[in-house]
Amino acid sequence: MHTPIKGFSKLSRDAKIEWIVNEIFDGNQSVVELLNSYLHQDAKVQKLHNEFIENTITNYYLPLGVAPNFLINDTVYTIPMAIEESSVVAAAAKAAQFWLKRGGFKTTILGTEKIGHVHFMYSGDREKLRSFFNDNRVNLINSTDDITANMRARGGGITDITLVDKTAELEDYYQLDVRFQTCDSMGANFINSCLERLAESLTNTIASDTRFSEEEKQVQIVMRILSNYTPQCLVRAEVSCPIEDLTEEEGVSPQEFAEKFYRAVRIAEIEPYRATTHNKGIFNGIDAVVIATGNDFRAVEAAGHTHASKNGKYSSLTHCSIKDNTFRFWIEIPLSVGVVGGLTSLHPMVKFSHKLLGNPSAEELMGIIAASGLAQNFAALRALVTSGIQKGHMKMHLFNILNQLEATDEEKTFFVNYFKDKVVSHSAVVRKFCEMRQIPYESMIKK
Numbered sequence: 001m002h003t004p005i006k007g008f009s010k011l012s013r014d015a016k017i018e019w020i021v022n023e024i025f026d027g028n029q030s031v032v033e034l035l036n037s038y039l040h041q042d043a044k045v046q047k048l049h050n051e052f053i054e055n056t057i058t059n060y061y062l063p064l065g066v067a068p069n070f071l072i073n074d075t076v077y078t079i080p081m082a083i084e085e086s087s088v089v090a091a092a093a094k095a096a097q098f099w100l101k102r103g104g105f106k107t108t109i110l111g112t113e114k115i116g117h118v119h120f121m122y123s124g125d126r127e128k129l130r131s132f133f134n135d136n137r138v139n140l141i142n143s144t145d146d147i148t149a150n151m152r153a154r155g156g157g158i159t160d161i162t163l164v165d166k167t168a169e170l171e172d173y174y175q176l177d178v179r180f181q182t183c184d185s186m187g188a189n190f191i192n193s194c195l196e197r198l199a200e201s202l203t204n205t206i207a208s209d210t211r212f213s214e215e216e217k218q219v220q221i222v223m224r225i226l227s228n229y230t231p232q233c234l235v236r237a238e239v240s241c242p243i244e245d246l247t248e249e250e251g252v253s254p255q256e257f258a259e260k261f262y263r264a265v266r267i268a269e270i271e272p273y274r275a276t277t278h279n280k281g282i283f284n285g286i287d288a289v290v291i292a293t294g295n296d297f298r299a300v301e302a303a304g305h306t307h308a309s310k311n312g313k314y315s316s317l318t319h320c321s322i323k324d325n326t327f328r329f330w331i332e333i334p335l336s337v338g339v340v341g342g343l344t345s346l347h348p349m350v351k352f353s354h355k356l357l358g359n360p361s362a363e364e365l366m367g368i369i370a371a372s373g374l375a376q377n378f379a380a381l382r383a384l385v386t387s388g389i390q391k392g393h394m395k396m397h398l399f400n401i402l403n404q405l406e407a408t409d410e411e412k413t414f415f416v417n418y419f420k421d422k423v424v425s426h427s428a429v430v431r432k433f434c435e436m437r438q439i440p441y442e443s444m445i446k447k
């Protein structure tokens with residue numbers, strides 16, 4: 001192992017790379033070439049990337065694909081997706097095509113409220129704190145006026161603030177629970193700035209309030225931070241059709257397909273092992289669009305998984321019903337995303353993605369993202385309850401295997417034709433590859 005380094009962030013890019021190469025790669029200069037080969041040719045764009053984070057040494061590419069033909073609320077979208085997993089974009093496009101002929105996706109915004117907290121400790125009289133808060137609630141909100149002015153002009157701002165007594169769960173623990181509307185921005189910086197001001201106002205106002213003893217005035221602010229759980233920033237996306245319109249698969253009747261699909265969703269609703277994989281598939285679609293549009297996929301995932309556990313047990317984010325000969329499939333998910341601020345006006349591919357979607361509002365984007373998650377889940381379940389996922393997945397994965405084997409373009413064309421009517425597996429590809437090149441299979445399986 002190498003030794004720790006002090007002041008790494010202060011080094012120039014070249015010096016950082018030199019240190020990494022010497023300390024970790026035994027001075028191998030091809031590492032420098034590799035890192036340089038991933039730099040952007042336009043110095044201005046590279047500078048942007050350098051400045052997104054600390055210690056940038058190069059770029060990390062993900063493919064940006066598009067899934068066309070998404071009919072959402074009667075508008076057709078071509079959806080940008082940044083993701084490395086082979087079959088995700090193909091599956092989204094297939095599901096979009098399927099629902100295009102059946103009325104498309106309908107989305108509804110159920111709320112857009114964001115939440116933040118000042119977490120603080122107060123060991124004094126509970127009733128005094130309550131009456132203090134009631135007297136000063138408006139003053140506290142007003143103390144953020146300079147921060148909220150622009151947001152208020154756009155129709156957002158702080159919508160509510162309450163004092164929450166948490167002392168039954170943790171001694172002396174209280175919260176200011178603050179509700180926000182952040183319009184077209186995700187609002188994390190705005191919310192955190194407001195919370196920092198509110199905390200300062202809280203301590204100052206308590207310190208000058210004569211109802212408190214000197215000891216009671218010793219309020220300890222522990223944290224001032226937004227919550228990534230936004231149960232009231234919620235969107236619903238739905239597809240539905242008569243059962244007889246359901247399947248295009250040969251050998252499965254629409255009724256049988258509907259029932260198996262419904263059971264697959266029920267299993268994910270009651271079985272956390274399955275729910276985790278089921279929801280992972282949903283996030284294949286959601287994260288890809290969240291990343292392409294420059295939003296925070298960790299925040300979206302965190303909220304989604306908390307929502308999936310809201311009834312005390314981890315469960316499916318999607319639901320299905322079969323009633324009156326109608327198949328209905330829907331998702332309800334908290335999605336706190338923005339179309340202004342953050343990377344949206346900086347990253348060239350993020351700007352492109354927003355333009356590709358027709359520069360949607362934050363609410364429209366919530367619907368688009370929810371529809372992508374629902375489409376992804378539909379595609380996965382459709383495959384799982386019929387042919388299995390490996391057929392489609394491995395077909396897309398074939399190129400990864402061939403690239404690992406360093407196959408030529410000619411060989412790739414051969415393999416695509418060869419596997420047209422066969423199930424792709426890693427070992428089947430390697431075996432055929434060895435047969436073609438007349439090399440022993442055993443020598444390749446280590447590759």
Ligand code: MEV
Pocket residue numbers: 085277278279280281282284380381384389
């Ligand atoms: C693979 O990335 C995602 C799936 O496993 C999702 C699922 O099982 O529903 C196919």
